[in-house]
Amino acid sequence: SLVNTDRSIFYGNDASDMFADARRIDKSNGSMWLTDSLRLRPWLTYNPIIKIQGEYGAAKSYNAGATTIVPISKAEQNPDIQGNVSNGYYLTVTPSAPASNPEAIFYLPEVRSTTYAVYVCFVPENINASTYTDKVRPNIVQVTMGYNDLKGKPQEQVLKVGKTSLFQSDITKVDTVYVGDFTFPLCYFGTGISNVTQASYAPYIRINSRATGKPNVSPYDRNLRIDYIMLVPKDLDNYIKEHPGYKYQHEID
Incomplete structure (x- = not known):
C-alpha cells in the first residue's frame, strides 16, 4: 500500500x-x-461511494406508524443469519395499520452528476434469535429516486433491473440488494443540500413495501428493516465485478 x-x-x-x-x-x-x-481512479478522488446508514440517515416515513433504531451486537445475532449489520444498528419502519405498507425516504448527501449502482441492505426479522419466534418472511419493495432535472423541476424515477421493479430480500442473510442504476443530472457536492429541512431541493431515495395479502397470511413482511443505502459509482461497480478481491480504498462497512 x-x-x-x-x-x-x-x-x-x-x-x-x-x-x-x-x-x-x-x-x-x-x-x-x-x-x-x-x-x-475517479472513485479514489472526486467520485467516492456514498453510504447512508439507516440509523443515521435523514429518514422520514410518511405512512408508517413508527421508526425505531435497533441495536444488534455480534453476540446477539442469530448464528443462522449470514453477514453482519453495518455499524451495529439498523432502522425499523413499521406500518400504521396491520394491512398497510410503510415507506421510508432517505435524503442523499453530496451526490455527483454521475451514474450510480444503487444498493439497499435489508435485515431479516429473525436477526436476533432471542427475541423472535414467528415465521420468517422476506421483504418485497419498490424503490424510487427523487431528483431535480436540469431546469430545477422535481422528478421521480422508479428503479428497475431489466423489467423488474419489485425486489425481494433473502431471509437467510443481511442482504445487500442491487435495485438498479441511476444517473443524477445535477451535482450536489459542496452545496450543503442534503437534509430534511431542504427536502424540496435534496435528492432522495424512497423505499416502499409492496407486501400483498392479509397480514396474517401474507408471504411478505410489511416491516422494513434497513441497514444502509449505498450508491456505488458505476465505474467502480463494474471494476469490482471484473476484479474479484479488489479492495476499495475507503472503509465502507
Missing part, C-alpha cells in the same frame, strides 16, 4: 498502477517518478 500526504491509503493495483509507464529518477534525498498521466 501507499499513503499520500493527506493520509489516504492506496492498495494493490490502485498503488501500482500509478507508476505504470513512469520513469524513475533517483535524487540525493529519495526518488521521484516522471509520468504524463496521473493515474488516479
Whole structure:
C-alpha cells in the first residue's frame, strides 16, 4: 500500500498502477517518478461511494406508524443469519395499520452528476434469535429516486433491473440488494443540500413495501428493516465485478 500526504491509503493495483509507464529518477534525498498521466481512479478522488446508514440517515416515513433504531451486537445475532449489520444498528419502519405498507425516504448527501449502482441492505426479522419466534418472511419493495432535472423541476424515477421493479430480500442473510442504476443530472457536492429541512431541493431515495395479502397470511413482511443505502459509482461497480478481491480504498462497512 501507499499513503499520500493527506493520509489516504492506496492498495494493490490502485498503488501500482500509478507508476505504470513512469520513469524513475533517483535524487540525493529519495526518488521521484516522471509520468504524463496521473493515474488516479475517479472513485479514489472526486467520485467516492456514498453510504447512508439507516440509523443515521435523514429518514422520514410518511405512512408508517413508527421508526425505531435497533441495536444488534455480534453476540446477539442469530448464528443462522449470514453477514453482519453495518455499524451495529439498523432502522425499523413499521406500518400504521396491520394491512398497510410503510415507506421510508432517505435524503442523499453530496451526490455527483454521475451514474450510480444503487444498493439497499435489508435485515431479516429473525436477526436476533432471542427475541423472535414467528415465521420468517422476506421483504418485497419498490424503490424510487427523487431528483431535480436540469431546469430545477422535481422528478421521480422508479428503479428497475431489466423489467423488474419489485425486489425481494433473502431471509437467510443481511442482504445487500442491487435495485438498479441511476444517473443524477445535477451535482450536489459542496452545496450543503442534503437534509430534511431542504427536502424540496435534496435528492432522495424512497423505499416502499409492496407486501400483498392479509397480514396474517401474507408471504411478505410489511416491516422494513434497513441497514444502509449505498450508491456505488458505476465505474467502480463494474471494476469490482471484473476484479474479484479488489479492495476499495475507503472503509465502507
